[in-house]
Amino acid sequence: MNPLQDATPRPPKYPADLDASMILPKQRASPASSLASLPYRRSNPSLQKLFQSTASISGSRPSSGTATPTPSTVPGSVFSPGGSTQNGTGTPGGLPPGVTDEHRNLIQRAFVPHVAVLADEATEEMLRGKGLEGGLLQLLRPFGELVPGKVTIRDSVGAGRSHEDFGIRFVGVRDGLVPPTAPGRNPELRVETAPGQLQGRAQSQARGQSQVRGLSSGIPRPQRTGGHVPQIEELVDRHLQYSEFNSHDMVPDYMNHKEEPAQSDVSSSPFHTLYLRRLLSGLPVVSHETFAHPVACVIAVSSRHPNPTEEIRKLYSLQHDGELRMPQFVENDYLRYYVLVHDEETGDIAHSNQTFESMKRHFGFHCHLLRLKSQQCIPSDDDSVRLPTCEWMSATEELAEIQKRETSDDITDPTPYLPDSDITAIRTFVRELVVQSVVPNMERKTALWNEQVLARRRGLSGRFMSLSKRWTPFGSSSRNSSSPAVGSSSNYDSLGEFYTPSAPEAVMRKLADYSFMLRDFKLALSTYDILRTDFNNDKAWRHYAGAAEMAAISALLAPGPLSSKSRTENVDSWIEAAAYSYTDRQLKPTPYFALRTLALGLELLRLRGSSAADDAARWAARILEMGIVGPVGHALFTERVSSCYAIRTGVGALALGSRRRKAAFWAVLAAENWVRKGNAVQSERCLDSALPLYGVNVESVVPTATATTSASMGMATMSMGKSLTATLPFPQMQAFIDELRQAILSLRLQNRGIGFHGDGDEEGEFDTETINAGSEKGLERSLLVEEATETLDKSPRSHRKSLIGASAPQPIDVGPRSPMLERGEALKMDDRFE
Amino acid sequence: MSYNFTILSPLDVPLFTHEFGTSRSGGDGIARFTSTERAQNPFILHSALDIVEEVQWGPSSTSGSAPMYLKHIDKYQNNFISCWITGGNVRFLLLTRPRDEALGLTQGGGQRGSLAGGRAGLGGGSGLYNPTSPATEEAVKNFFVDVYENWVKTIMNPFFAVGNGEVVKSPVFRARVAAAAKKYL
Structure with a gap:
């Protein structure tokens, strides 16, 4: 955890050093480190109860609003x-x-x-x-x-x-x-x-x-005093890890995750709610x-x-x-x-x-x-x-x-x-x-x-x-007599x-x-x-x-x-x-209160809808800029910026004044942040919310109307000679998102860790190595690097083939692997479209 | 300072991209984006289109006339976006990434401890990059005007179907954009 004390906005790191960042997961130097690095015991019911607040990710939470925004309710020239x-x-x-x-x-x-x-x-x-x-x-x-x-x-x-x-x-x-x-x-x-x-x-x-x-x-x-931001970060991180390791199996998840957005609130993750709650606990x-x-x-x-x-x-x-x-x-x-x-x-x-x-x-x-x-x-x-x-x-x-x-x-x-x-x-x-x-x-x-x-x-x-x-x-x-x-x-x-x-x-x-x-x-x-x-x-x-x-x-x-x-x-x-007064005007700055101000202000502004959401997003971005949160908070609030922008729907057929693209951009940033933190599930969720905003339908091959036209033009000009498909407007963006998907995928596999027995031969190789490494974190980490670089390679498939043999079958358990991904690999050859 | 100049079709398809650095004050005209920034640039430019549309269709700030030059419209972290809209709703976006010194980010480690740090220095000091200063706006405007002239000439080419979102491949156009960049930015 970096202190992130100064106000210099730090540019997020991108996949050029993604592999580097994957070598260095969270370091826990305490004696508890060996403990923390172990996957959680899944059968401990008493522990499970503690994580209940975030475990029920979808459904069951009271929701007063409808899940799908309807533009017709937005008044006149809202934009x-x-x-x-x-x-x-x-x-x-x-x-x-x-x-x-x-x-x-x-x-x-x-x-x-x-x-x-x-x-x-x-x-x-x-x-x-x-x-x-x-x-x-x-x-x-x-x-x-x-x-x-x-x-x-x-x-x-x-x-x-x-x-x-x-x-x-x-x-x-x-x-x-x-x-x-x-x-x-x-x-x-x-x-x-x-x-x-x-x-x-x-x-x-x-x-x-x-x-x-x-x-x-x-x-x-x-210990009953709250207001310590690193502790809050640590706690939410615990919850995140728990959900990461105890999430459903990949395959059912793959089947289910199509339905998820319909059930849950489009915008808020339980982890953000937990973060807020702990921020406000024990004043x-x-x-x-x-x-x-x-x-x-x-x-x-x-x-x-x-x-x-x-x-x-x-x-x-x-x-x-x-x-x-x-x-x-x-x-x-x-x-x-x-x-x-x-x-x-x-x-x-x-x-x-x-x-x-x-x-x-x-x-x-x-x-x-x-x-x-x-x-x-x-x-x-x-x-x-x-x-x-x-x-x-x-x-x-x-x-x-x-x-x-x-x-x-x-x-x-x-x-x-x-x-x-x-x-x-x-x-x-x-x-x-x-x-x-x-x-x-x-x-x-x-x-x-x-x-x-x-x-x-x-x-x-x-x-x-x-x-x-x-x-x-x-x-x-x-009074005149006294000097001060x-x-x-x-x-x-x-x-x-x-x-x-x-x-x-x-x-x-x-x-x-x-x-x-x-x-x-x-x-x-x-x-x-x-x-x-x-x-x-x-x-x-x-x-x-x-x-x-x-x-x-x-x-x-x-x-x-x-x-x-x-x-x-x-x-x-x-x-x-x-x-400003909580931080810059103080001899001893109190970033906790500044964070509280901004976080509460942003939530309440967001509830006021339309143009207030813009301000809300601004405050969320301010939190990131001021550097008063650690990595977990950074990812959560990045996600929050996205949801603030997403709430602003436009008017008319052209949806003027919407912040669709901004929301998508911040969602991608959040996904990238989560990958760097090592939370595949969260990252995937963010990416899945970003792509529809870009007009790319994640699952279906039939793209939306606008995406078709724009993509068709893009495709025509790029002379790819491919059929109509939904891609992002910039080829670099597409490449970036494909890489992100790959990173999520490898992260997921790695988080699954030992649970690969009896899978396809591709994973078999990975599996044996894991067993050899035992549960020792260091070795596993080096293994991860190997895996990561492999998947981040330009053409992972060919590389793998050379290792395993000519007829490598399609992996069964690779999780949410959309057709788009395949296309993306083909696209990557043509990064610079000129 | 590093720049990324992108022309976007009305349907958000990039038609032309050119990266360059400043040629002023001893600059060599080479863009100095880090690889992470380079990867991010398309996202930033694309997300700026939301603001472009809002400024474009929102109430006019200049009474009556609708200017083509929308000036500085958006900012993401240290990246400033200026925009020019042509009559055919083609958007010219210029992303400016000032050097860190020009943002007051690298002024010694003394401010490291205080939260005041960068931002206090950012407001007051002279010589810092200011996207809305008249000189900057004028330089960007001159650049856009020059590019716009060349753009009009390019799309008058009967073999170039800009309506279909055809990417500009003409080396002449690129050279002229580079020349304009060298001249003004």
């Missing part, structure tokens, strides 16, 4: 920028055809209130007895992700709206904190993944120990945004404890100002929610009820009695339910989990099972927590801050205040780069974030906008970037239509400013 007022004004509700709402929902569900979980020793003890190593947090986490039933939220004007998919995120008390040595949050992409991997392994082993110690978690446990606690700051804290004590009330007080003080306190910039007076965990089997319910009553008297309304069974449940029990998998794990965590399961010999699923009654109890608890405490509390605070801080700031006097702050002559004369005017007049601590939680700017940021999490995007947008100017005046660049980012995202998430003018003038400049 002209600024020509029509309807340009790109589509609301997110009215989606262009072929687009699903998936990513919008994903983004909405990513920014949710965080609730810290703190439990006493007895509770953790009891839950460990149930087989939950992670204690209460592990138990609650999956259930917070989706609150059962509808959650009604009142916005700033008092109108209630119900949401089906509201959730909260349960986190550890000090999760998401950045180690003090790196306050700048991942100032750079790590150069190599090996240490990260080691770390992950070490953590996965150390995790058990650290959690045995339970409460003494003064040590930050960084780090930072000073310039408050999404990861806890909105509430669940403090749980066991009923076994002799004096629960006292224990709660102890935990509270530990967390409020003891060693578990959040850093300076986090407001400390958030909601505390007290839970008494009652053991159904050994505890006395009467006694628990009594304790609970006294708790209620002491701590007020925000209490809950959670009744759990303490016995361990096994899968074969009557009403046992598997603990659901966490959707929003951070990349580091999931990697550690994968590694743990890969290394363990135990093929049974280590996920604990729970009795049905427990699940119901937890569901009820979570719903009550959210509906009765967290959401009303946030609503109240939003309203309060709106009245006390925002309204004042917005009013006449507030404007004057900010004016007087900007120009000292208008302010009090005493900015430092003295603003609340910004430029050394620590934060605002104290009580400063109006910090409160407003919190207000904006709260309203964003409560999905009141209008209020959020207007607040972010005010904040933007404030932060700008204070030269608080990271805060400024954060406000600009969220302003753009809330503008795009707001359900109303967005005029093309405000889109190009505001949203674009906000995204631009955010990406």
Whole structure:
């Protein structure tokens, strides 16, 4: 993995050095390397479950749009920028055809209130007895992700709206904190993944120990903190490899892959969704945004404890100002929610009820009695339910989990099972927590801050205040004495780069974030906008970037239509400013946030259809140019550019204003990227989506009308003396794509590795060599090179014949080998058509 | 600087391709594309046609008249595309790949660490390649005008059926394109 730190756009490498790049697949220098290089055990069911999110590549995903774009729904002169007022004004509700709402929902569900979980020793003890190593947090986490039933939220004007998919995120008390040595949050992409991997392994082993110690978690446990791009890359790479090695056999794949585009969403690969999801998982606690700051804290004590009330007080003080306190910039007076965990089997319910009553008297309304069974449940029990998998794990965590399961010999699923009654109890608890405490509390605070801080700031006097702050002559004369005017007049601590939680700017940021999490995007947008100017005046660049980012995202998430003018003038400049301020204006650049800005901006713009898709593609290309992603991200976002362009359909018979050719070009680039990364399946998918865009029908011999005419002309002029066939306009392009196909093919064969027994004699040669080489990666690699150069040769067939003998039969298992390929070989003789 | 000049028929079939380098400021007129860039060029040119069509059929920026010279229209990474459209909807595309120095890409390793690096240098410095500067636009325009004249002469040849997408093979035409390139670019 290269750091790709500078902004120099690097030209992609092309097949001249393709063979060279094939010699050097990903180097894993860690002890896990030998492990990682082995094909995955196919029969490990527990591992398979982890890869489920991407395993179901086609079908089964909800799709609200139709798969085939119909040009008739596109309004008038869509292709002209600024020509029509309807340009790109589509609301997110009215989606262009072929687009699903998936990513919008994903983004909405990513920014949710965080609730810290703190439990006493007895509770953790009891839950460990149930087989939950992670204690209460592990138990609650999956259930917070989706609150059962509808959650009604009142916005700033008092109108209630119900949401089906509201959730909260349960986190550890000090999760998401950045180690003090790196306050700048991942100032750079790590150069190599090996240490990260080691770390992950070490953590996965150390995790058990650290959690045995339970409460003494003064040590930050960084594995639940996301926001580390190399880890995300590594994880997605794992998923890719898994799908690569465990995909269907080649032959059924060949039969099926014709139908695939019809089933799945035309545009998004599950891996991109995973990438986005992991990008948004485990948001780090930072000073310039408050999404990861806890909105509430669940403090749980066991009923076994002799004096629960006292224990709660102890935990509270530990967390409020003891060693578990959040850093300076986090407001400390958030909601505390007290839970008494009652053991159904050994505890006395009467006694628990009594304790609970006294708790209620002491701590007020925000209490809950959670009744759990303490016995361990096994899968074969009557009403046992598997603990659901966490959707929003951070990349580091999931990697550690994968590694743990890969290394363990135990093929049974280590996920604990729970009795049905427990699940119901937890569901009820979570719903009550959210509906009765967290959401009303946030609503109240939003309203309060709106009245006390925002309204004042917005009013006449507030404007004057900010004016007087900007120009000292208008302010009090005493300011003149202090030399650094900015430092003295603003609340910004430029050394620590934060605002104290009580400063109006910090409160407003919190207000904006709260309203964003409560999905009141209008209020959020207007607040972010005010904040933007404030932060700008204070030269608080990271805060400024954060406000600009969220302003753009809330503008795009707001359900109303967005005029093309405000889109190009505001949203674009906000995204631009955010990406720039997150990186170039920082002493310690935070590429993670820049990546988040661009990736979210591009997804949301893409949903707005037609001309907004152009901008979306521009931002995707910007991600590549800035070099803030590794190889996996590079390939994924290249693919994304293509799908952004592909969404723009033209008008009229000539499809004017479409970006067909651009989409095809980027799809080819993506295919090439995947080949270089060694992912044949992905590469093939990209290439198959590119060729129809070029007007070349991959499978059928009968080409489309336009392709026929153009090809016929091309053919005539090239005097090939061949019948009408569909080829690309440029012969060089055709040659390039043919070479790419060959490369994919050889890659596929190589990825299949040892599974060749009893194939045609051609492969037999390859096979024996593989066996000789054993599973040793180095040798296999050299073999690969040999194979690659062979197939990339000008005329592979003749070369092979010389090796094997005159009558080499056509290989049976060579996979999707279209007639076009044969033609391509013939064409290659005539590269330069003049 | 390296150039790739391509003439495309209305149906996107390439009719003529010529690669050359700059002859200005001591250039020897030889194209210096790397092999990867050379492989990519057809794709870039072809994808630029989307923008060509949009500019061609979109609302006119110059009131009333429809110019043949569309100026700089597209960019992929460091490749800049200029376009000229003839009356018969034949597209002349000129792909310009400035040297790295002209893009501010090779200015020392000092900026390597900062993300600011190249782009900050790109905006401010003088002597960097700017596709929309009047001098560049004028030079490209002169080149296109010259080529267009020769193109018209070529297609007036009764034995040359340009309507059928016939590839231009005339060595005279190639020589004249090369001459125009040497003169202006």
